[in-house]
Amino acid sequence: MTPPHALTVDAGTRDLRAADHLLHALADELPLPGDVFGCTHLVRGDHPHAAVSLARPAGPLPRTVRERLTARGYDVTPGLPDAAGRAVLYPGAASLAGTLTVAELIARSAIDAVTVLGTPERPAPHTRLVTRDHVRPQWRDGRLVLAAVPAAGGALVPFEVPDPTPCCADH
Structure with a gap:
């Protein structure tokens, strides 16, 4: 999937379990539409960790999503970190x-x-x-x-x- 509307959220989570918990917490706290995909992505390099992405193929994410994530101190960037995300949140x-x-x-x-x-x-x-x-x-x-x-x-x-x-x- 290469959705036109996606954000990468880098909270510096150490592992996939922590990234799963972050995605579930975001789903509980943010106004995410039901067709959003929340995925984990392994980030390699000097400081390996897991980032998460929120993507909505059908339309933009609500404007307040990015604002609220940034206000929490997360590093939020447009797009996906890679095309091989592991889906945690997805329709159904x-x-x-x-x-x-x-x-x-x-x-x-x-x-x-x-x-x-x-x-x-x-x-x-x-x-x-x-x-x-x-x-x-x-x-x-x-x-x-x-x-x-x-x-x-x-x-x-x-x-x-x-x-x-x-x-x-x-x-």
Whole structure:
């Protein structure tokens, strides 16, 4: 997706979990229309961190959004930091709880496709997907795609787990 109306918000968040929380807080506090996409982006360089973006393909974001973000001290710039954002807020995201078929997931949300890691074929529309109430698709070539992995009983689960164990947690 290359939306004509997008803002990057850099709050210096350290990781994706903090960026997810920031996006949810912004959705609760700002007048965001229902067709807004809120994504996380990894920023590399001397100080690696996660930035977030807010984009609305159908029209501009409300003027007050940028003003309120800037007033909070966030670094706000026009456009997206990259084309491969990881979507946290997107149309239909709230309806993706529990177990759904792949066809239901696509029909209920802005997700365009589901891929299964390690296989070249797309899953059948009737394949069950256990969402774990944590569905984070990514933009790939202008399409919102959810990466999934096989699970018990022929079902799928999103590749990204809701509560990952931090690297080196057992050290």
